[in-house]
Amino acid sequence: EGFAKELEQEASGFDLKANVVDFEDFDPDVFRKHKVVVVVVATYGEGDPTDNAVEFFRWLKDEDLEPDAFSGLQFTVMGLGNRQYVNFNSCGKQANEFLEKKGGTRIYDLGLGDDDQNIEEDFEQWKDNGLWPALRKACGKMFDQADGSPTGGLPTAEDAVAALPLRVKLSADAKGLPVDPLVQVGGADILGKWYFQAHQSAVVVERELRQVPDAPAGKSTKHLDFDVKSIPAIDWRTADNLEVLPSNPENIVEWFAKRLGAHTELDSSLAFVRAEGVERPVKKPFPAPCTVREALSLYCDLCQAPTRSAAKKLAPFIRDEKDRAAFVSLVEDRPAYQWLTGEGVRLNFQELFEFFFASAEIDLGTFLQLCPRQKNRPYTIASSSREDKKKIGICVSIVAEKLQPLSAVAADLAAKGYSAPGAAACLERLGQKAQDSRSFRGVCSQMLCSKVAVGDKLWINARPSTFRLPRKSTTPIIMVGAGTGIAPFRGFVREFTAEAGLRKKTTLIFGCTKSTEDFLYKDELDAALKGDPKILSELVTAFSREQKDKVYVQHKVRDRGADIAQQVKDGAYIYVCGAVAMGAAIRDELNLALGGGDCVGRLQAEGRFVEELW
Ligand SMILES: Cc1cc2nc3c(=O)[nH]c(=O)nc-3n(C[C@H](O)[C@H](O)[C@H](O)COP(=O)(O)OP(=O)(O)OC[C@H]3O[C@@H](n4cnc5c(N)ncnc54)[C@H](O)[C@@H]3O)c2cc1C
Ligand SMILES: Cc1cc2nc3c(=O)[nH]c(=O)nc-3n(C[C@H](O)[C@H](O)[C@H](O)COP(=O)(O)O)c2cc1C
Structure with a gap:
């Protein structure tokens, strides 16, 4: 869209x-x-x-x-x-x-x-x-511009504001806000629609799954259960997806509020009204009235640097002509902007603002309409609807990455010929810290693993996935997952338990680094192996760092190639979940085990091979 x-x-x-x-x-x-x-x-x-x-x-x-x-x-x-x-x-x-x-x-x-x-x-x-x-x-028009760029170029800040359909009104009290009947609910785009359809749900269980967690170092994996008993509109099944809306960290929200001149208004309410001259109905970009804090925390992506097209929309607000030209040339240089916002460098939105928007003047209402919307994040449901329809469980790991120090980023920018007018002031403010590597943390995973506590309410929704168990209980089931890729299989194992051990053959191949550090749901899996009847027929583990050479789930699939091929002959369903690279390696091994060619593709077409990778 x-x-x-x-x-x-x-x-x-x-x-x-x-x-x-x-x-x-x-x-x-x-x-x-x-x-x-x-x-x-x-x-x-x-x-x-x-x-x-x-x-x-x-x-x-x-x-x-x-x-x-x-x-x-x-x-x-x-x-x-x-x-x-x-x-x-x-x-x-x-x-x-x-x-x-x-x-x-x-x-x-x-x-x-x-x-x-x-x-x-x-x-x-x-x-x-x-x-x-x-x-x-x-359309019958001649094309006379050799460079292919539009006639308009960058609009002025005034024109950019004039083109916006809405204005924001603030009031200390929601009752004091104007109501514009032609400003309608529903959401202006896909994410806007999501906000209007989401439900607020309380966390009822929060449990660390690692034996040796270290959240400050980015090592934490949590199981969270959400209470959905009073949300009948959420219809879900085992191993579907739960979408969660993250909230930006408070320090980031406060920084942007201050930069937009709205820090004293964080707890004021805001409403949208149509801009002067707009006579048609306009959809709200997100649910309002809400507080300024909610608008900046929930509905604006304040962490990730904006995409090039979103960055271009903000550029007109840089008042200094030279600064603006420098930023626009950077944004128009695809590889350079990709480098600046991609792996290893990942300048975040605040850093980008500090580096390039030193002279920018942009008000809250304009920013709220031009800032990219916050995205919901999908998580594979790790609980069973057959066991308990009123609670949805997920399994989340912090996404962590080490990034270049800001001083190095500034130096590289200069070496590439780009001036970052605010960089010097930013580096000076940071002092020695500008020389240290930065720690990137994923917004949603960090929030879920380090901040959320029992009783907290989050915005969620469920959506179907392609994971469906075979109807016949005699059909063998092979599950392969590493790390949080165990999520749907924890859901399946709970489902098998709720079915009272009806499944004839179930094999889980699970991988992590060490049996003593990040063996997720170890207690539950052990119990499932011991039950009578056995809930899980077999658990195959790959602990990558417990011996000299790395051992991964794909190696276990290779070792058991003949057994897997036999199970497939017997009609087995195969499920794979976890990292994209792992999924590719598993597919290769399965194709080899099953006789070469695209055997997996054929199983997939029959609905007997299902994967969910991220
Ligand atoms: C269908 C589906 C099911 C998923 N199920 C689960 C699940 O069960 N458990 C779970 O923990 N996650 C799951 N994810 C991933 C999850 O949706 C989020 O992407 C993840 O939690 C990171 O979000 P974030 O807000 O923390 O990171 P963001 O703030 O959005 O930052 C993500 C950025 O970090 C980079 N990055 C580096 N490593 C990773 C990584 N391992 N994953 C994602 N981005 C990375 C990306 O390039 C991206 O730019 C699933 C994703 C999909 C599409
Ligand atoms: C559950 C799921 C299933 C998907 N299936 C396919 C697929 O079969 N083929 C494909 O090319 N992309 C597939 N994708 C990738 C999306 O098409 C891709 O992310 C695209 O950017 C979505 O565009 P949108 O963000 O505008 O909706 C899938 C993504 C998800 C999350």
Whole structure:
């Protein structure tokens, strides 16, 4: 949706008129009448469209649709997917194929965004390879700008504010806020919609799962149970996903509030009203009235540096012309911005602000509309709905990474020829600390593992996953997971317990570093092995650091190749969960064990191989 909106905004700079239509509101007759359509479509599940696009694809592939249904329609497609999935971008590919098959004219090549690498870059590249000239030609306009950049350039800060549909009103008391009946609930985009549909739920169990945790060093794995008994709207099953909305750390919220001149207003309430001259109804970007603190903590991504397109939207507010030009040139240099915000460097939003926005003047209401929205994070449910439908459990590890010292980042920036006008002041403020490596902590995982306590309420929602147990109890079940990849299998083991040991053969292959340090759910797994009848037939462990050479789950899969092949012959279902790299290694080993070629792909097509990787 963000990509589609970006195209809509850029179109006017190329003297084109565009409007974004949500697939949910798609109308076959209107669709066909368009001169040019740019389809931006994601792939989810196992090569499936998102919920809002299901109807569109049903219609597109309907055999009764006339062979020339799209004659006169010019189109191009940008698919959003992830190469880790077998059905990479299948929806984008299908849209591309069927629109042409039924008479449409492709005016520009299919784009395939890969979320495993850098989907934003893929999108930018797809655009830059000639999308706008192709669209202008399709609309009967000449393309006369050799460099392909829009006529508009960067708007002034005043124009950027004027283009925003909403204004923010503050009041010490929510009752004193104005109510604009045309400012509607529901959310302006996908994340906005999520906020409106989420539920508040209390944590009822919080348990460290490591034998030797060290949270300050980033080593903590927690099991958390959420109370959902009073939320009937949450419908979930074992090993589905629980989406959790993180809250930004307080010091970051306070820093931004101060920078926006709103630190004395943190506990004031805010409401949205339409900007002057806006007569149409406008959706709220997030639930309001709320306090300024809530808006900055829950609905703004204040930790990660903004994407290039979001950064460009903030750039006009840098008042100093030289500073602004320096920042824009950095943002336009894709590899440089990628380096600055990627692995190992990862300048965060606050650091970015300090380095480049020293002269920026931006008010709270504008910032709240231009700042990227906070994303919910999915966690594989680690509990059984059969055992207890009223409690949802998850298993979370802190995401930690060591980053370059800020002094080194500033030096590298200078060496690359980029000036960071606020860097010197920032380094001076930090003193000796600027020379030390920085510790990156994931926002949601850090919050869940280090801050959340029993009784705390968080915003959550559940969504289905592809993990489903075989119906027949005689079907063998093979589960492979490392680290928090054990989550769905803890859920399965609880499910087997609730089924009273009905399953005939269940094997869990689990990996971690040491049996004495991070053997998650050891007590429960031991109990499941001892039960009568046995809940878990076999537990195979790979402790990577207990011998000279590393041993991982894929090595255990290799060792047991013949046994696994026999179980597959007997109809086994295989489930894999955990890190993406682990998933790839398991797939390779399974293919070897099962006789080469893409045996796993065939099992997957039958629904007998299911993976969830992150
Ligand atoms: C379908 C699905 C199921 C998931 N299930 C679980 C689960 O059961 N348990 C669990 O702990 N996590 C799970 N995750 C991952 C989880 O959603 C979050 O991505 C993770 O907790 C990090 O979020 P964060 O807010 O802490 O990090 P953020 O603040 O969002 O930072 C993440 C950044 O750190 C980098 N990074 C480095 N290492 C990692 C890593 N190991 N994981 C993610 N990002 C990393 C990324 O490049 C990214 O830029 C799942 C993800 C998906 C897509
Ligand atoms: C549960 C799940 C299933 C997915 N299945 C596929 C898939 O089958 N094929 C694919 O190419 N990408 C798949 N993806 C990746 C998404 O398509 C990718 O993350 C994309 O960026 C989503 O775009 P969006 O963020 O605009 O929704 C999947 C992602 C998730 C979380």
